[in-house]
Amino acid sequence: MNTHLINNQWHTGQGPVFNSINPSNGEIVWQGNGANAEQVDSAINAARAAQVQWADTPIESRITILENFVAQLKEHSEEFAAIIARETGKPLWETRTEVGAMTGKVAISIKAYNERTGTTENPMPGAKAFIRHKPHGVVAIFGPYNFPGHLPNGHIVPAILAGNTVVFKPSELTPHVAEFTLSLWLKAGLPAGVINLVQGEVETGKALASHQNIDGLFFTGSSNTGHLLHKQFAGHPGKILALEMGGNNPLIVKDVADVSAAVHDIIQSGFITSGQRCTCARRVFIEKSLNGDAILKKLISATKNIVVHDSFATDQPFMGAMISERAALGMVAAQKELVESGGEILVELKQLKAGTGFVSPGIIDVTNITNMADEEHFGPLIKVYRYNDFDSAIAEANNTSFGLSAGLLSDNEDDYSHFLKRIRAGIVNWNRPITGASSAAPFGGIGASGNHRASAYYAADYCAYPVASVESEKVNLPQTLAPGLVIE
């Protein structure tokens, strides 16, 4: 079984067995043993042994390996999209776009590397001033299950481009995607030790994150785990920690003439990927007005019509299964709690088939809930707030410890400038869905959503540190010496 890749050799695990289940039908798609602490240690040693030589490899040669990886992704794109679909339950149309995003990541990362962390040279009297960037060394990379290819790739590509070596720990829910990704890197000619893969559940993650011999950790995942890692890294100022975490993202709707367009953008924001994107709109603020009533009415009917089906259905659905039956039942329980706190169901989120992750999308009016918990419900459930006044809607939108994405749907540009100045989030959109962020822009949140190390285009920044140098070919005695200094 190709479970762990250490120094370009596949190993079976010495830790506990774990399975990956297709959430559309409950079938086991992958089974293996996790890596134990000794195997994690070996992976880190392999990365350490490879690092200096990799950093010394000319950038053109590193880029050639990345471009070979792109060629492999293109050659195997259909197979890869099917593997992601089987393991996550996402529809095939969407997993194809995930493979496309992985392909596009390389050129964008090269541009960002040169632009944000390249070398600059400035003349100065008798010398030259340089700004260069160096890799940190060995970095641990943790990925989530919702984009098991694209999001770890968003750390791995810029990390190795900058000359770091990597130990990658994917989500335990998507081991097959990780294994396939590494098989493509091998075909691309990856030198031994540059990317190592260790799979497993939380114990494997803990062994990697707490290892003394890593120089940094790049994490995309839940806010809970991110906060644990942040505590663990306290007292280690020498290690770089980049945290990309969840959100409780608001979308405010106000005065939109095209009701269907507003409904489209709300659905794309709330229900894409069955609500399993960190950028998804969790809270939608709709004005108490005739326009607001019309938008809500159409949103309810369009939501009831959303097609939820198997990843491989000939007529492709908008939503596939959630990642697991457990996640699906978690959303049903979250909805029940909201009802018990005073929420009114407008469209009920229901599990569609026992033993699977299929749920129908739901909408719940939470206007009358006081003391609403500030939680990310990672699934297709939109909480609607009806509001009277725009400023109070913005204040409530900001009433969260998170700050990842936010948006305004409004035909009025003044409303947008007002919103943009006041809303607290790392991604702020106007009359566009709040999901689907571009890899060519920084991607990260504030508050509980991140630690000010934005990813995507700005990933280059946390993959290397700046070195400032003043350089002269010879040591020269200055013509004028400092007062009180006599050198004869």
Ligand SMILES: NC(=O)C1=CN([C@@H]2O[C@H](COP(=O)(O)OP(=O)(O)OC[C@H]3O[C@@H](n4cnc5c(N)ncnc54)[C@H](O)[C@@H]3O)[C@@H](O)[C@H]2O)C=CC1
């Ligand atoms: N801001 C962003 O860029 C994104 C954030 N996310 C967030 O990710 C979450 C969904 O992903 P999940 O896979 O459920 O996240 P998760 O936090 O459960 O897992 C992420 C990774 O951390 C590992 N892990 C879990 N507990 C650990 C521990 N105590 N020590 C070390 N490693 C540990 C897991 O095995 C996995 O590899 C959502 O909250 C979502 O909002 C997802 C995508 C993008």
Ligand SMILES: O=C(O)CCC(=O)N[C@@H](CCC(=O)O)C(=O)O
């Ligand atoms: O990381 C990038 O290259 C761009 C950010 C991105 O792809 N965002 C996606 C997915 C994020 C998620 O998992 O929720 C998005 O904004 O939809």
